[in-house]
Amino acid sequence: xxxxxxxxxxxxxxxxxxxxxxxxxxxxxxxxxxxxxxxxxxxxxxxxxxxxxxxxxxxxxxxxxxxxxxxxxxxxxxxxxxxxxxxxxxxxxxxxxxxxxxxxxxxxxxxxxxxxxxxxxxxxxxxxxxxxxxxxxxxxxxxxxxxxxxxxxxxxxxxxxxxxxxxxxxxxxxxxxxxxxxxxxxxxxxxxxxxxxxxx
Ligand code: SF4
Ligand code: SF4
Numbered sequence: 001x002x003x004x005x006x007x008x009x010x011x012x013x014x015x016x017x018x019x020x021x022x023x024x025x026x027x028x029x030x031x032x033x034x035x036x037x038x039x040x041x042x043x044x045x046x047x048x049x050x051x052x053x054x055x056x057x058x059x060x061x062x063x064x065x066x067x068x069x070x071x072x073x074x075x076x077x078x079x080x081x082x083x084x085x086x087x088x089x090x091x092x093x094x095x096x097x098x099x100x101x102x103x104x105x106x107x108x109x110x111x112x113x114x115x116x117x118x119x120x121x122x123x124x125x126x127x128x129x130x131x132x133x134x135x136x137x138x139x140x141x142x143x144x145x146x147x148x149x150x151x152x153x154x155x156x157x158x159x160x161x162x163x164x165x166x167x168x169x170x171x172x173x174x175x176x177x178x179x180x181x182x183x184x185x186x187x188x189x190x191x192x193x194x195x196x197x198x199x200x
Contacts, residue, residue, distance in 0.1 A: 015139025020095025067176035
């Protein structure tokens with residue numbers, strides 16, 4: 001369930017060639033809703049595909065900061081040693097996403113990013129992607145159908161996830177003294193509750 005929001009898009013040509021370069025380059029932040037979709041699709045446990053990325057190694061991401069054992073982290077998808085995402089797989093020479101129908105919203109939007117300007121969600125081309133994304137300036141003009149259908153869900157999910165992380169930081173996680181094991185148990189409980197409430 002999402003909310004109605006005003007959205008603005010750039011006029012740009014884009015056609016993804018499934019080179020997988022964006023999957024290799026970036027850590028993918030997720031919310032409980034992204035995690036729930038992946039759990040329902042794959043049957044995996046969240047802790048088997050999630051990782052904690054240290055805040056000091058990241059740029060200033062617009063994601064909630066999770067306090068664990070004296071450190072600060074962002075919640076992301078696991079990667080393999082070669083940089084590929086845990087859900088990447090090679091098919092006929094292309095690096096494809098094995099969870100394409102349920103992939104995190106950050107992945108769905110790439111190479112576009114969005115930001116909130118008052119009550120308006122504004123999408124733009126991620127400037128760094130101009131240097132390596134071969135899908136940009138290729139094919140027809142982007143129609144942003146996926147973004148239009150999911151941005152309300154994304155905005156709601158991010159607001160909910162901030163509260164989920166606040167509850168961990170302030171209460172469940174004992175003010176930052178909780179362990180990684182305890183954090184993953186908490187997230188798995190939150191995601192399980194979310195799935196049960198969604199499918200009563
Ligand atoms: S969005 Fe761009 S970088 Fe990512 S897989 Fe598609 S073409 Fe490659
Ligand atoms: S979830 Fe899919 S699209 Fe996103 S980084 Fe992983 S393989 Fe790429």
